[in-house]
Amino acid sequence: MAGWLDELPSPADVALRALGELLVGVADRPPKSENAERFTTRCLGLPSYGAVIDEDRDLNGVTRVTVALALAELIEEHADVVEIGPGEYTDAPAWTQVEIGNRAYHHPQHLQAAFPAGTLLSEIPCVVRICTRTSALNSPEVTAFVARDHQAGARAVLDRLMARGNVLHPYRGMVCRASLDHGLRLQVIDLPASLTRETVVVDESVWHEIDLGIIAVRDRHELLNRHGLGARRGVLLVGPPGTGKSAVSVVIANELVGVFTVIYVEARAGAELLTAVVEEAQRLGGPVLMVLEDVDLWCQDRRTGGSGGLAELLMAMDINPDARILTLASTNDAQTLDAAAIRTGRFDSIIEVNYPDRPAAGRILSALLAGLPAGAVVDTAAVVARLPEMTSGSDLREIVRRAVLSAVDGDDISTATLLAEVGSGRYRATAPTGAYI
Template structure:
């Protein structure tokens, strides 16, 4: 063992430097001379790898503290579980920048009688070719091995030999030479036993230990693993006995939910070879090239399945393959032929299953469908714990807290969130803020990918019901209908109480119906989507109905969601009016979605298949225009009248509105409340704003307070937006 490690420089690859190691004549001025010239030695490069070389002293080395060696024969310690002694880590990448820490001299080199080896070929076609010519292959390998000095559990790189390139060999793995702690050479009498032949592609995939761990996907993982494991173990037996097992899977889920990562994880755990084909990569500009590319990929996957016993062909984003061309027809024909190849499993992924024709999803093609929904709160906590297990471990309670605050987030969103938190911690070294504060700040800046743009997406500002003055009875009713089922869900399940599907707020204009819906969403940490008739209607036939379906689809992706429909009377109306054809179709689509008939299985959580993940809150000032089918229980279960503010409520509203406004001592809000009969909450908001502007106008920009005279001046011009006849109408309509 050296006091300090020597550096290592890799020699140029050629036949003359094969397995050579050039060292300075004196390794160190503080060490005794070693008679090592011309002897074989074991050089320790790191904890896992050692190199077998023939030492030669050199006085002309420019770098006196470096070994110059050819790492053609590397000894490894760790092997891949269940792989017949293959090294568990890449030799080239782990030995490229190593240092020589220790030298062990071998006293002699023995002639080997028998060795056990595995051959690694550059291409899977070479594996198929040489499996039928084992006798010739043994002779070629024996001639190659005569040039090397080997030991137990080592890998021989053949980059220096031209003959290896001609036959397609790249590595020879030595399992046993029949002697312990010794090196030996192969001669003409040595018996060579080839235990297995492996392609380089499969070898490198078996060595890959960077497969991402996943959380919250237990059910899809087990389902897919059972399918792949069956073919890995019993594929050929089932084929011989004419037993047909599932070989084609369609993996469905929203973008970023972990479909591709799941396939990679299953392939790694089952030690199946993986061939990845991205849908857009299939397309070629020249006629016929796309079909040719598809055939090549399937042929390659078939060869790998014949080699390893099991191969997964991943068709990522299969919905992007053009369906109106010969390419898709070619894909369907190739899918039909998959059953003829035992061990080949085709897994296609898509986030748009409705974009695939029924011909692709029938038995014999993509016959088994596995759905991955938007993760539930429990699954999000599992995903966070997995993502942070290696980089930033945090408590289970914090994982649950963050999971509660991230409705609608999929795995990719949570991974990005964790990345932002890690970068924030790195930038704020020495900051005393705890992890929860950092996560809360990162969550406030993020939005799940399914809700970043599109129909109904709004920014929910922090709000609370206490910011809305008055409406004490209304607040209690909407809390019971909206907050309680979400916050006290266990109590509702215990009593068998279903969540309401919808809440209808009706009342005069300007009485805080919209503000109530926004405050409810903010107070319950739910996704809030808002839409009006102007956003849904389109001049094209069918577009409005499709927008309704898309809106509910987005709401379910972000569940739990409060879907707010403002001025619903302008959107759907009543079916009694024959002149409203578009409204009738939109109403039918809305009723279908609210009843849950339009729920697609792929949009649901993979754990909690709840019907009431979406609560529809609608507002209208013309409830008489709504169809009776909307107002029955099971759709809008709760119908809440939002009345105009009375005297007490007006004073409460004024207190809230002037909370940040400096008022003079002569301002009496009670008197202002008395003087604002028939004023709505919107009128009172306008009153306070105009009073402030009046103060700025009369007393200049340096004014410090708003005085009573400013309020009185505005009151003199104020015209209430409500009339007594309106209030009487709503009172008489009250259901």
Template structure:
């Protein structure tokens, strides 16, 4: 109840009692019941206040980060350097004052899930010796109007009071998944989200960098494009730091961090695991090390071997092995499908196939394991086309031997279509350099169909020349359920040699 509501109630109750007495009613029972109701109300309020206090204490404790430094975070050297530079403005007061630098108010961490954005925020609190108060964007979302805005006010108030209580000069307010409350505002609508965002903007504008304790707001998102422009402007989130997927050096650092408490066999090569985990996030790499330890436990061993790490990579990438039983006809179709991928991959990128397997994993009934690839961040048209042809190889192989496709090609087609989109956005198609908003959907669909049709034709011609490899590989794959890369390459090289001789 608001302050004014209480005052009105206090004023109305005596008037009502006086009126009842004036008209001749006995007001003693009314007075007696009023006292009882007031007493119950005060008792309930006292219990609720105590409960809220305990809840607040629990939240405060849960928000206090464990001891974490930047050295405990691997694979983000550039992002850590940029963040430390921004945090120095919070620490080196005299130096920045001489140069007339305004300390930063907000830092936005953006990047894919699992790359360590929350860890970096906690490390920032330790680096600056600040109070750390955190919340998730979903905590501010309520069906009742005004609740989210009130929680934003309480969050900043809590940060200031805790900093003063603990005698610290600064506090860091961290909001995870800020896109939940910081999304672009729709015109003409008055939503609870908008009120919460407006309150957040007001609090950020009210941060005075000269006062003590100093407040720095940090936020994390993997959907920066959804954030409102008012939130991203200078003076609010002054720095936007990208926390991206780690490169090979970063992956090696992360693996070493998570291997410290795990007994590894002498023959284990973490370099090889770093090569095999291209495009893995830090969270996925931690899961690889954990799953490898679980596999060692299943085998009754006290040390983790290379095979356990290899199985762990497959599990994180594809899922756990399934115990689904398939019919022989279905297994044959899956075998042809996977061989189509493998043959296309080996012919277009020699030495790339590590293993062809029929063992179901996750939702996949079979898979082709590829050898580690080189770190590559720029792609040519020819390279993307070769990747699309590898993705189409499974469906084309099914058409060659069964005259039609199956639902097993769905994920392959999704990958192929995404790669075609990349080509279009990079101006590598016949449409040239385009803006999707200025190009009709029909034009895009027509170009997509033309590219897919051309690459499907080229893939079919490529695989038809090696039809006998399918037949030879099928018997081994059906019997042993796995075909090593060396076995597969040997058969492919024999067939390629016969083709050259006949030519």
């Protein structure tokens, strides 16, 4: 062929060589990139996408992690036969990593995984697509594709993923904050480790009522549920600001974390997603401490017109009375709450956390001074005697803080410096009165 071309006149030679190169290039062109539909059809061995049927499940901020971890486990288990394809359209397969507590979890973010017959389903192949991204046009979901005659198989695959995700739940045994972020979102948080029952001084009845709830949820749930009494408990702490309600929840959370999963519920999440939080708590499968701080911010008496999240609270508190959930809530004023919210069966105990009396104030002051330079020689009785009525634990903390800051290098804190701070009254952040023109 080369010799024949060489004998041709120049214009014909150039034209035929160019045409040959063009034809060879067309023949060798790589096939058109596979989109999601072509990948699914090919891996299922079907003639067209019309022969495919799918089942899908919406994912929230928690299940988009747990289900993705379950899928990652299946991909690794069948790595020798599984085929990874694009997500929607021709989006490249994508993986991501999330930090939960002190551990990093690697899982698929946006891809399709084709499992041959005999892996997920005994007789037929299955394709699983997951998308954990959230955008204005897309919401997280997981989808299983099978041939039209095997829809029950797709449902079984999704059930398996959801169940395995609950087993792998990375938030179990952690202290989390539940927030509203395109649905429910959990985030691991740290709590002060210095707060204990010895350093948080409240009436013993507070600890007693909370301990009853702990016993019900942790130790005697089977007995209570077997006799139809219900293991779920609710405790409402009522009292003025600064008296230790939040500190009590921290103490209990630190005591229970590990055995319990602790979920602090933000106000917006409580008003709109408390039922989702309770449902997630049930999926965890173990005892859960659910903390609702300042519940009056979002759940008020319907007669005042400020019911806010009342309906959400009532619905959430009535879900499954057998659940192993201890709810610890707090409010500055129980009178602002609707009567339906604080009845027995929702909140079984309503405990007042009031201003400390003189002996309790002395114990709080001693705990705050413990370990400080010269703190052991402070005459706490003299300081407590000068305290005005309705001095809270947080007021005492600020008195000590100001004394430390006022002292030279913090080394000469004394009875005199503490008394000076008490006398100044500046430890209470009081807003000025009057009008400014």
